[in-house]
Amino acid sequence: MESRRGSAPAALLILIAIASLVLGWAIGEFFTGRTVAKVLATIPGSPIVLDAKYDKEHHSIVYSILNPGGTPLTIVDESFVFTPGNESKEKAYVVSHVPVHIVLPPGVATKVELKLKPGTEKLHIGDAVLATFTYVQPLSNDLYTVIHPFKMGMKPENLKEKAEKKAKGGK
Structure with a gap:
């Protein structure tokens, strides 16, 4: 067995x-x-501009900027180029290297206000502002930039509504 x-x-x-x-x-x-x-x-992320709105009262553009990375980023410099539209009497101008210290915490959208040149007229439809934000991150001494174009005017959905109204004979 x-x-x-x-x-x-x-x-x-x-x-x-x-x-x-x-x-x-x-x-x-x-x-x-x-x-x-x-x-x-x-890993630091690159800031993403989620939204930009013109604030007439403060004569500035308020950006909503998201930091998708895991480390804080710091905006150290703002610059912009203003280009007038057809309705504007203002001449084109450049404002460069305005020092700032704005911390963008990780995973959070932060409001960043870009003040336009003092003494200039309010923005009109068609005016354009090309903003450059220079930022640093804690892992290196390099400078990085984010460039965002802003054009004053109606939102695309409002333009569509206006065109439909005009097609129906309205104003």
Whole structure:
């Protein structure tokens, strides 16, 4: 008669090997996931301009800027070029290298106000402002820029409504 004692230790060894593999995989996955999360959290993102609106009262353009990265960014300099539209009497002008210190926290949209040149007239439909924001991030001493064009006028959905109204004979 054959003894079944020889197959029991083999089955036990196979179970231990499978359990060890699963445990090793779980531990490796845990530490890899934590390391990747830490690395991703330290990667700086490039700011994204979500919205820009003209504030007549303060004669400025208010930008909503998102920092999608995991580290704070700091805007250190603002510049812009004003180009008049057909309705404007203002001449074109450039304002460059206005020092600022605006921190963009990670994962948050921050309001940034770009003050237009004092003493100039309010923006009219068709006027354009090309803004440049220079920023730094904590991992290097390099300077980075984001450039955003802003054109004063109606929003596309309002233009569509106006065109439809005009087509129907309205004003």
